[in-house]
Amino acid sequence: MKHRNNGKRMIALILTLVMVCTALSGCGKGDDSGKKASSDGGYDLVFWTYSDMVLNDQGKLMDQWVKEFVEENDDVNSITVVAKDDADLLTSLMAGVGLPDMFCASARDAMSFQRAIDLLDLTPIYEGDKEWADGFYKGARAAATNDEGKNFAVPFMSFVPLIFRNTDVLEKAGIDWKNEPLNTWDDFYAQCEKVKAAGIDATHSWSTGHFTCPAGILACDAPSLTIGHENGKTTVKPEQCVRAFETMLTMEKYSNGTTYGSQAATEAFKTGALGFLCAGPWTEPDYQQAGVHYDIQLIPAYEKDGWTGGCQGQDWMYGVDSKDAGRNDAIRRWLKKMGSFETQKAFTKVIGRSTLRQDVMNDPEALTLDVAKVLSRGLNAGMPQMEFGHSSVFWVSAIADVAPRVTSGELTPQQGAEEFIKAVNALYTEAGE
Amino acid sequence: MKKKEKQTQKKPRGSLKKEYLMNYLGLLPFFSLFLVFMLYPFVYGIAMSFTDWSVSSRGKVNFTGLANYKFILSGEGVSSERFLTSLKNLLIYVPVTLLIGMSIALMLALIINNLGRKGYGFFRGVFFTPYALPLFIGAGIWQWFMTPGTGRVSQLFAKIGIGVGVDWANTAIYAIFMVVLIDVWHATGFNFVILNAGTKDISPDLYDAAELDGATSWQKMRYITIPLLEPIIFMVVTYGFISALQVYDIPYILSSTTDANGIGGPGQVMLFPVMEMVRNVYLGSPSGLGRAAAEGVILMGIILLITLIQFRFRRKNV
Numbered sequence: 216m217k218h219r220n221n222g223k224r225m226i227a228l229i230l231t232l233v234m235v236c237t238a239l240s241g242c243g244k245g246d247d248s249g250k251k252a253s254s255d256g257g258y259d260l261v262f263w264t265y266s267d268m269v270l271n272d273q274g275k276l277m278d279q280w281v282k283e284f285v286e287e288n289d290d291v292n293s294i295t296v297v298a299k300d301d302a303d304l305l306t307s308l309m310a311g312v313g314l315p316d317m318f319c320a321s322a323r324d325a326m327s328f329q330r331a332i333d334l335l336d337l338t339p340i341y342e343g344d345k346e347w348a349d350g351f352y353k354g355a356r357a358a359a360t361n362d363e364g365k366n367f368a369v370p371f372m373s374f375v376p377l378i379f380r381n382t383d384v385l386e387k388a389g390i391d392w393k394n395e396p397l398n399t400w401d402d403f404y405a406q407c408e409k410v411k412a413a414g415i416d417a418t419h420s421w422s423t424g425h426f427t428c429p430a431g432i433l434a435c436d437a438p439s440l441t442i443g444h445e446n447g448k449t450t451v452k453p454e455q456c457v458r459a460f461e462t463m464l465t466m467e468k469y470s471n472g473t474t475y476g477s478q479a480a481t482e483a484f485k486t487g488a489l490g491f492l493c494a495g496p497w498t499e500p501d502y503q504q505a506g507v508h509y510d511i512q513l514i515p516a517y518e519k520d521g522w523t524g525g526c527q528g529q530d531w532m533y534g535v536d537s538k539d540a541g542r543n544d545a546i547r548r549w550l551k552k553m554g555s556f557e558t559q560k561a562f563t564k565v566i567g568r569s570t571l572r573q574d575v576m577n578d579p580e581a582l583t584l585d586v587a588k589v590l591s592r593g594l595n596a597g598m599p600q601m602e603f604g605h606s607s608v609f610w611v612s613a614i615a616d617v618a619p620r621v622t623s624g625e626l627t628p629q630q631g632a633e634e635f636i637k638a639v640n641a642l643y644t645e646a647g648e
Numbered sequence: 649m650k651k652k653e654k655q656t657q658k659k660p661r662g663s664l665k666k667e668y669l670m671n672y673l674g675l676l677p678f679f680s681l682f683l684v685f686m687l688y689p690f691v692y693g694i695a696m697s698f699t700d701w702s703v704s705s706r707g708k709v710n711f712t713g714l715a716n717y718k719f720i721l722s723g724e725g726v727s728s729e730r731f732l733t734s735l736k737n738l739l740i741y742v743p744v745t746l747l748i749g750m751s752i753a754l755m756l757a758l759i760i761n762n763l764g765r766k767g768y769g770f771f772r773g774v775f776f777t778p779y780a781l782p783l784f785i786g787a788g789i790w791q792w793f794m795t796p797g798t799g800r801v802s803q804l805f806a807k808i809g810i811g812v813g814v815d816w817a818n819t820a821i822y823a824i825f826m827v828v829l830i831d832v833w834h835a836t837g838f839n840f841v842i843l844n845a846g847t848k849d850i851s852p853d854l855y856d857a858a859e860l861d862g863a864t865s866w867q868k869m870r871y872i873t874i875p876l877l878e879p880i881i882f883m884v885v886t887y888g889f890i891s892a893l894q895v896y897d898i899p900y901i902l903s904s905t906t907d908a909n910g911i912g913g914p915g916q917v918m919l920f921p922v923m924e925m926v927r928n929v930y931l932g933s934p935s936g937l938g939r940a941a942a943e944g945v946i947l948m949g950i951i952l953l954i955t956l957i958q959f960r961f962r963r964k965n966v
Contacts, residue, residue: 227674234677305930309703327932330704423818423914425905472796472815478788479795607932612909619818619914642909645726647934 257292258545263307263318265530266298267497272565284552291545308332314535316546319371319553322358322529323600326607329367335534335543337366340551350556350574352594358604359531368531368604369554370571372562374496375525375593376431377586378403378512384490388413397512398519400435400462403491407469410490416471416483418491422463422618424474427526428493429618430600430611431514432466433459435524437598444602444648449610449639453632458517460621460628460635467622495528496568496586511589516596525597526611529571563587569594608646613638697941703932716935716942727928731943734912734919741824741920742892749832750885753839758869760840761847772844776837783834787901790830791817801829817902823917830898835891839884846880847873886958893951896922921947 268277281294297315299307304320307313309331317335320328328334341348348356355370378397385392388409397403407417421428433440436459443450473480475493483489485505493514502509514524532553534546552558559570560581567584569591575581576591601609614635621631697716699709720731760771778786793801794816806812816822850873858868874881900923903913908930912919921943928940 224670224674227670227677231673231676234680309930309932324932327703330702330932331706420815423815426907426910471798472813473798474815474818477791477795479792479798483798609907609909612907615907615910615914616916641726641729645933646931 257290258542259292260294260317260542260545260549261297261315262294262549263297263299263304263315263320265304265319266300268319269296269298271500273562276561276565280552280558284549288545288548290541291549294549316537316542317532317534317550319530319532322368322370322531322603323609325359325368325531325604328533329361332533333536334367335536335546337369337534337547337550338364340369340547340554341366344551347551347555350572351554352571352573354599355529355571355603358529358599358602361604368533369550371530371532371553371559372568372570373527373529373590373594374569375527375590375597376427376493376495376514377525377589377593378514379484379492379494379498379502379509380512381484381487381490381492382508382510383487384410384413384415387415388490392510397515399515399521400465400517403515404465404469407466407491411469415487416489417469418466418471418489419473419475419477419480419483419493420470420622421466421475421493422470422622424615425476426612426615427495428475429459429463429614431493431525431597432462433524433611433614434526434596434598435459435462435514435517435522437524437596438522440598442598442602444606444608444610444643447640447643447648449636449643451610451636451639453629453636456632456635457628460618460631463618464622464628496590499567499586511586513589513593513596523593523596525593526600527594527597528600529603606646606648608639608642608648610639610642613642693941694945696938697945699938700935701938701941702934702936704934705937709938712935712938716938717946719935720939720942720946727924727933727939730912730916730919730927731921731924733916734921734924737824737916737918737920738893738895740821741828741895742889744825745828745831745892746885746888748828749836749839750881750888752832753836753843753884754881756836756840757843757847758873761844768844772841775840778834779837781834783897784901786834787830787898790826790833791902794826794829818914818917820915820917823899823902823913826902827895827899827918830902831892831895834898835888839888842884843877843880846877850876882958882962886955889954889958890951893947893954894922895920896926899923900926 264277267273277296281296285291285293301321304318305324305327308318308320308324308328311331314332351370355373356366359368359370360366380392380397382392385406388406390406390409395402395406397406410417421432433456436455440455441450441452471480471483471489473483473489480489480492481494481498481501484492485502485507499511516523532550534543534550537543537546554572556572556574559572559575560578562568563570563575563581564583564587567586567590569576569587576594582588582591600611616638617626617631617635620626620634621628626634696709698711698713700712700715701709719725720728722728723732756771756775760768763771790801793799796802796813796815802811802814802816811822814822816826854872854876855868858872863871899912899918899920903911903918905911908927911923911927925940925943925947928936928943
């Protein structure tokens with residue numbers, strides 16, 4: 216008995232020591248730990264990015280870029296690329312502890328990052344190479360510049376939502392899809408009618424579940440929207456949004472009740488039970504792997520050769536100020552490489568995703584994949600999701616609450632537009648902008 | 649016994665102290681973790697609820713008194729409206745999920761109790777399986793079941809006239825009932841196992857005696873089973889209340905989106921207080937973290953109040 220008690224005490228003591236050692240190992244100088252150069256003077260950098268950027272062809276590209284950079288820069292030993300999904304990236308960065316050296320994240324959260332983290336001033340790389348700096352879309356570059364004129368991010372990739380058409384379904388419905396693109400909303404309605412007449416569901420709901428579809432429709436009216444905010448209120452007027460709500464109401468006739476982004480809608484599309492699916496370009500590999508026959512269209516305009524829709528999302532690359540001049544310089548060099556014409560051209564050419572360099576998106580050599588060609592056109596229209604880099608208010612998201620009330624008949628399109636503006640104003644008030 | 653007492657009395661003080669020291673050392677791991685991961689964050693959170701803590705605070709916060717609480721409960725502003733909506737949703741969700749969940753679990757426990765060992769073992773496994781399944785899988789499966797038009801369960805409901813043509817996940821009231829459905833499916837097995845274990849503790853002699861007195865099955869259940877099961881039922885109900893008031897995972901999975909404003913679904917149809925706290929954290933707005941902490945304190949107050957009322961009520965009736 217005595218031996219057993221002694222044994223238990225010993226186990227308890229060992230456990231205590233393990234706990235204490237574990238707790239102590241987590242202590243230290245926080246962000247500064249491991250931030251200095253290693254004994255041979257080289258830096259081991261950490262780069263956080265989206266999980267799909269380390270998989271498949273994107274992953275191979277990323278490995279190649281890392282290898283090239285390490286070979287070209289003697290003061291960098293390695294770059295560890297850590298994959299994180301959207302929510303994980305935001306949570307980890309906002310926690311402010313154990314930050315990476317650089318990261319790729321949504322431009323939507325740029326204001327939050329500026330407030331929560333010591334972002335590295337990237338102005339030296341912009342001012343040091345005018346040709347490099349002038350290659351970005353003006354709007355993207357301005358967005359990545361703060362009110363003091365300092366550049367805090369490198370615009371990297373962008374997207375607009377796309378309409379994927381299941382061409383097997385279209386053929387069954389008697390649509391000559393090769394010669395009948397979705398140029399206008401009338402074209403879209405007509406094709407939905409034909410698919411429905413063939414006994415197949417046309418599309419999912421364009422008003423419920425997510426902001427992407429209703430906001431994408433609103434973006435078709437971007438040239439007439441007075442986007443901005445003054446004195447805590449949006450400068451967009453309700454009358455500028457009425458047509459969008461009327462379009463959502465019309466589209467609801469063709470809805471099978473599933474929502475944008477839902478597994479049910481995606482599976483229905485993949486199995487030929489749904490004709491048209493609105494989705495992001497990152498979903499394309501899924502359809503390719505499923506063997507779906509499809510083509511890609513933009514959210515159509517109201518008139519032929521008019522302004523196509525879709526809200527543009529942007530992803531930027533940021534650096535974290537390490538307080539070490541040498542390390543900061545290495546970080547800037549990496550970010551410059553990621554923003555370079557060669558890197559972004561390879562990204563567009565191989566993956567088909569659009570980037571935020573205008574010289575790349577206007578280069579026919581870069582636009583080899585169909586999705587890249589479509590995205591290139593889409594980036595010349597639509598509208599940004601929000602005032603990236605200068606506001607934390609994701610104003611278009613307010614449409615997600617109002618759109619279902621219009622399509623359910625609770626509100627008229629005019630009332631919906633007024634409620635939408637009220638909701639947007641409430642968001643600006645909440646943010647104190 | 650007397651010899652042992654004599655031996656205990658004879659131990660010198662020093663050796664007793666040494667024995668106590670070893671015991672305390674053995675408790676140290678638990679208390680260290682409790683202090684670091686529970687007590688400290690708890691006290692820190694309450695303290696921060698009285699400040700303008702936000703993502704841009706960088707360690708410098710200002711004491712604002714009850715400003716966060718006044719803001720949240722005022723009904724003005726997006727955050728306040730959303731929090732009050734989440735409380736309204738909770739008012740519907742908690743009693744419904746507890747009533748349905750506990751009733752089903754108790755009914756199952758009483759029925760299965762009468763089965764033989766094999767039958768009992770089989771059904772216990774069947775009912776407990778949803779609880780063992782990771783919640784994100786369960787919620788994903790139910791999203792399929794409740795898909796408008798094609799989901800098996802939504803079709804069944806539509807056949808009896810419930811939710812015809814309704815998108816359950818995006819429609820007010822229906823969304824809450826969808827969360828109730830998933831929660832009951834998930835948690836009933838756990839409650840059933842606890843209640844069933846309680847029924848096993850009731851002596852069969854009592855039932856035999858009642859049988860001799862001519863008691864019916866209903867009378868046996870009413871006068872023997874339920875009263876003797878009362879402490880277990882009370883524990884399960886109390887635990888159920890505390891869990892239900894903190895509901896988060898199921899509605900968050902169902903309404904998951906990359907947009908913080910989308911948490912809880914369109915029109916906040918399935919928004920609950922913990923989700924709103926998470927939104928305030930991610931939004932990065934001024935005093936956002938302070939407000940999230942204040943919402944947490946308010947929720948804690950509600951949970952404490954309900955638990956105290958339950959204990960008070962029980963004490964009066966026992």
